[in-house]
Each structure stands twice: as C-alpha cells, then as structure tokens.
Amino acid sequence: MSTIKEVAKRAGVSVGTVSKVINNIEVKPKTKQAVELAIKELNYQPNVYARGLKVSRTNTVALILPTVWHPFFGELAYNIEKNLRQHEYKMILCNSEGDYLTELSYLTMAKQNQVDGIIAITYSDIEHYVSSNIPLISIDRFFNDEVPYVSSDNFLGGQLAAKHLDEAGCQSLCFIGAGSKKENTTRNRKKGFIDYCEKYQKTYEIFDLIGSQSEFHEKMEQFLLEKIIKEHSIDGIFAVTDAYALEVINFLEKHQISIPDDVQIIGFDGVKSSKHDQIEISTIRQPIEEIAKESVAAIIHLINKETIEKEILLPVHFIQGNTTKRQKDS
Amino acid sequence: MSTIKEVAKRAGVSVGTVSKVINNIEVKPKTKQAVELAIKELNYQPNVYARGLKVSRTNTVALILPTVWHPFFGELAYNIEKNLRQHEYKMILCNSEGDYLTELSYLTMAKQNQVDGIIAITYSDIEHYVSSNIPLISIDRFFNDEVPYVSSDNFLGGQLAAKHLDEAGCQSLCFIGAGSKKENTTRNRKKGFIDYCEKYQKTYEIFDLIGSQSEFHEKMEQFLLEKIIKEHSIDGIFAVTDAYALEVINFLEKHQISIPDDVQIIGFDGVKSSKHDQIEISTIRQPIEEIAKESVAAIIHLINKETIEKEILLPVHFIQGNTTKRQKDS
Numbered sequence A, B: 001m002s003t004i005k006e007v008a009k010r011a012g013v014s015v016g017t018v019s020k021v022i023n024n025i026e027v028k029p030k031t032k033q034a035v036e037l038a039i040k041e042l043n044y045q046p047n048v049y050a051r052g053l054k055v056s057r058t059n060t061v062a063l064i065l066p067t068v069w070h071p072f073f074g075e076l077a078y079n080i081e082k083n084l085r086q087h088e089y090k091m092i093l094c095n096s097e098g099d100y101l102t103e104l105s106y107l108t109m110a111k112q113n114q115v116d117g118i119i120a121i122t123y124s125d126i127e128h129y130v131s132s133n134i135p136l137i138s139i140d141r142f143f144n145d146e147v148p149y150v151s152s153d154n155f156l157g158g159q160l161a162a163k164h165l166d167e168a169g170c171q172s173l174c175f176i177g178a179g180s181k182k183e184n185t186t187r188n189r190k191k192g193f194i195d196y197c198e199k200y201q202k203t204y205e206i207f208d209l210i211g212s213q214s215e216f217h218e219k220m221e222q223f224l225l226e227k228i229i230k231e232h233s234i235d236g237i238f239a240v241t242d243a244y245a246l247e248v249i250n251f252l253e254k255h256q257i258s259i260p261d262d263v264q265i266i267g268f269d270g271v272k273s274s275k276h277d278q279i280e281i282s283t284i285r286q287p288i289e290e291i292a293k294e295s296v297a298a299i300i301h302l303i304n305k306e307t308i309e310k311e312i313l314l315p316v317h318f319i320q321g322n323t324t325k326r327q328k329d330s
Helices: A004-011 A015-022 A029-041 A048-055 A071-086 A100-111 A154-167 A184-199 A216-230 A242-254 A288-303 B004-011 B015-022 B029-041 B048-055 B071-086 B100-111 B154-167 B184-199 B216-230 B242-254 B288-303
Strands: A060-065 A090-095 A117-120 A136-139 A149-152 A172-179 A203-210 A236-239 A264-269 A283-285 A311-314 A317-319 B060-065 B090-095 B117-120 B136-139 B149-152 B172-179 B203-210 B236-239 B264-269 B283-285 B311-314 B317-319
Touching: A004 A015, A004 A029, A015 A029, A060 A071, A060 A100, A060 A288, A071 A090, A071 A288, A071 B090, A090 A100, A090 B071, A100 A117, A117 A288, A136 A288, A149 A154, A149 A184, A149 A288, A154 A172, A154 A184, A154 A236, A154 A264, A154 A283, A154 A317, A172 A184, A172 A216, A172 A242, A184 A203, A203 A216, A216 A242, A236 A242, A242 A264, A288 A311, B004 B015, B004 B029, B015 B029, B060 B071, B060 B100, B060 B288, B071 B090, B071 B288, B090 B100, B100 B117, B117 B288, B136 B288, B149 B154, B149 B184, B149 B288, B154 B172, B154 B184, B154 B236, B154 B264, B154 B283, B154 B317, B172 B184, B172 B216, B172 B242, B184 B203, B203 B216, B216 B242, B236 B242, B242 B264, B288 B311
Parallel strands: A060 A090, A060 A117, A117 A136, A136 A149, A149 A311, A172 A203, A172 A236, A236 A264, A264 A283, B060 B090, B060 B117, B117 B136, B136 B149, B149 B311, B172 B203, B172 B236, B236 B264, B264 B283
Antiparallel strands: A090 B090, A283 A317, B283 B317
16 A cells, blocks of 8 residues: 555655645645645555544534524524535534633634534633634624624614614604623614714614613613603614514503504514514514525635635615504505 | 453453443443453553544434424423533534434434434434434334333323313313324323313313314314304313414404403413513423433433433423413412
8 A cells, every 4th residue: 555655756745745635734726636636546545543633524513602592593503504414514502601611612622623613603701712723603793803704784784774764754763772892793783773864864862771781671761751752752763683672662552652653663683483483573684594604604614724704794684564664665 | 552352361351342341332340340450450552543433422412303493492402402511412403394314314323423312303204214223312202112202291281281271260171283193292182181071070172183284274263263252162272282372362362252261271382482581371381491301311321321211201380371360279
C-alpha cells in the first residue's frame, strides 16, 4: 500500500499539504485537485483512525435556543432541522434557558469537533468565547465582525408597521417596547418606526422601557391610561412583539376601547403555535422559514471553510389581522 | 505494552470475554471486575480505534416525533432534552411528520450505533422494523411485547373526566372522539369514561368516529345540533382531546349555549404553548414532565442493557378551567 510520502511526491507538494487535503483544511483548489488525483492514482488509503481524529466530521449541527417549548422557537427549530436533514445533517437540540454555562459547553463541543457547527440564539454573556475559529451562526444577535449573523430586517419591519398604521388612517402613532440592551437587532424595529414617522412627518410617541422588564406592565398601563383612555391622543400602536401587542389589546379592551375602530395595533413576530394555527392580530411576520434556510446554508458553508456574508438580513412582511382596518386598496 | 491475551490469562477468562468487557457488552459482574482489575494491573491499553468501532457510544439519543412545532410535542421535547442533559446525553431531534422512511433512517442509525437509543412518538407502519435489538422507547403507542412504551394512564383519564362531570352536577354525559385505529392507548380514554358511567349508572352517549377524520366536523356538528341545541339531552361532554373540546366549545357558543352553565366540557391533554401559558379549559392534563423523565430513564437503562418494565403508565390529573363549574367541596 502506498504511503502519504509517495502521494506528496507524485502531487509535487509537501506531506503537510497532503495531510491538509485529507483533513479538509483549505488549500489552493489546484493543489487540492493534484493531491486528490495522486491519492486516486496511487489508491492511497489514509489511516482512517488518525483521520477520524483530525477530520471528525460528525454531520451534526447543534441548535442552541432558550427553549423549544415556545411557538417562535418551536417553528424555528422545526424548520432548521428540516433544512439540515436536506443537507444530510442531524440536529442536536439544546434548550439553554439562557444558562450561559450550558451554552459554553456546546461551544466547547464544537471546538472539540463533537459537533461540526452551531446555530445559536443566545442573549447571555458569551461574547468573549465566540470567535471565528468556531463554526457559529448567530440568529438575531450581533456579536462581533467575526461571527456571521442572520436576522429579520427589523428596521424594515418598523417602517412597515408605521406605514400600515398610516395608510390605515391613524393620525398619531405610538411605539411600545421594552427589552434588554442586548437584543440590539430588535432595537432596529423602533429605529425603522421613527424613520418612517420622521420621513412622512407623522406625529408619534415612543414608550420604550430598556432593561427594566419588572416595572414594564405598570408603567405601560399608566402610559396607555393617560394617552388613550384620558387624552385619546393615540390611535395607532406598533408593539415591538406580538406578546406586548396582546397585553396592550387586553388592557384597552378592559377599558372599552374598541380595536381596530378606536385604536389600531400592529405587533411583531407573527408566530403560530402550530403549522395550522391562525394569526389573529395584525403583525409584521418574521420570515422564520427563510431564517432557518439561510442559517443552515451559512453554517454548512462555514463547516466547509467557505467564506460567507457576515450579515444576512431577511425581509419581513405585514400580515393583515383583525387589529387594523382593512384598506380599501388592499 | 501488555496484550489482550495477557489480560485474559491474568483474569482467568477468554480473550473474547475481555473484548466483551472492553466493549461494554454484558458479562457476569464478577467476571467484569476480574477483567477490569487485570486491565489496571497490566496497564493494558485497548486499541482505541478498534474499540471506537465496536463500542461506539455516542452519548446521543434520537427523539422522533411528528413535529416539534406543536405545543404538546414542544413541551415534551423540551423536557426530554432537559432530562437527557442531566444524564450527559445529547438529544438529536427528528421531525418525522409521520414520514415512515424518515423514521426508518433513524432506526438504521441506531442499528449502526450512530445513536445510542431512540425515543419515538410514531403512528406510521414501522411495526416490522422495531425490535428488541434496537434500544427504543415508544411513547403513547404499543408496538409489541418487546418494545417498552411510556404512556399517560388514558383509562384513568377517562374515568376522571366522567367523575368530574358527574360531581359538577351533570345529568347526562357524552364522550366525543375520533382518531385512527392506531392510537390504541388513546382509545382507553373512552373505555375509562364508559367504565365510570357504567359503574355509577350515569346515562351517557358516545360519539366516536374512528378512522374518518374528514367527515368528523360535519358529523359532530349534526350530533351536537340534535342532542344539545334541539333535545337538550346532554349537559356534560368529555372530548378526547383539548383540540376537539375547543371545536365543541366554538360550535356551542355560536348557538348561544352557555358554558359551563348549560353544558360543561372537559378536554384531554392540558397543553401549554409555552412555560408561562395558562390553561383555560377544564382538562385532564397529561403528565408531560413525568413522561419525559420516565422515557429518558428507560432508554438509558436499555442502552446500559438493563431490563426494564415493558409498560410504564403515568397518572393524569384533572385541571379546573373555565368550562366546568367549580365544586363546593373543591
């Protein structure tokens, strides 16, 4: 049986280069061809075990998310697994529940080649541990310029929400949001909303409670009581998520505010708790299928050591529900 | 370095037996101890690669379910992964969507030791492929005496539903169900319901459409129209799932039947679309956490070649929602 030295000699490269090719480490395409040809011609059998140690492709990708027991993450996990399967990858699921040690253990697995790559939705403090030497795709969160991320176009979503409230006849708009400083891509929903209002000179108000979830409900209800129940000075609301939109709706209906007649509301996410579920509130739907598809395509490119875009923004769409008026032209 | 022969000689066993111990194949405890001692004393290093081929513990368990994008399966997958992690197992998730070829591919993985075991919720025709030589735990479905299965105590659930309708003052009860012949454990919900009614001589009716999902809605509405809207001859309904219960509720409310004043309704499942979700209808809740815990414990016993019970039935509980009257004593 021929040796790696003979292969190197025939291909006119160093033994190290042959080893790189065997172990799927990037070399010039021409070099790769030459080595592969030599391997074929000499019928060279690399030491499978040694190779196993180095290459150790597991054909598995780990999906880290807070919990799959949630409509949005459930739909996302479903679609990511579906796409991975089409590429003959298995999906290892990790419900981190935001526990950063659990998340780190998966990063370690990737470093040790126990998984080929990771797709992660995480909001915990792992910035210092993620780096370009781990095949990692981040969804909805920007870590640093080295870590590619896939996200809905939140800015566009904010613009669309304002646009639809405007076209549905709302006179004074309002953004209602809250959240941790970390969800920086989500922040863009507000920016897009403001951008539209400024551009088209719509009067608008911003209610945004950053970092203090606890007092959110009380503060929001005070705000709605003041602005809507008393002053009637708001007739169009864009809530940063469907969950917040539902809270606003419940509160206003308790106070005999009719939706969409008195106040129109648009949420964000458009999650469905199962495939055949109906979306009832008007919302900006995240392109979950596309997020899954693009994340999987990206992680596989990374695993294959191909270069990819660092930021993949996917378009969102308005979905007409029963919390905004249908427009004549639509 | 010492050889396997020397280990065998020192332990006073055959080389084959030593190999078995190295590869975690069951031998008498005493024999195992003797071999392990000999390995220690001789500082014997088995050929790791050969061993890797034979033992091939992956510390992964595959979870096969129709789709994780569903409240019940989402909660189940969340809890199964949580329990597997506590045992240092990773969970590979497969959304089979009932596709029996997809399910078979995972059975093959198990046969080839690409996964250590499988936990499956499947209703497709894979009877002929499951056997005791694959570590497989079936949830909610009985295959054959060789395949252990974990399930809610559906019979008890049926009894509980009838009992609570009875104790809430219902005079004539009714079971409403439908489903394929394969969900045989679910069938027991009806049997338990009938058992209670017979035992306590409650008048009851059965509406059960087996195998013909398509015409279910029409037939059920005809039935409700006849028995409730016209005859008022039913005041307590046990629906075989929450989904059916919701259909019944929507139909009756459309016809100005007040729930629970005119008709009381109990469903089955008690699913929540997320951890913080509220259950609103009265229902028999499946012990999803226990199902997950027991399934994981069982599959790990199987992987370790320990014998386990073939049928693990877990108790269900009634949850008071707003579709039955609160009882004075409760």
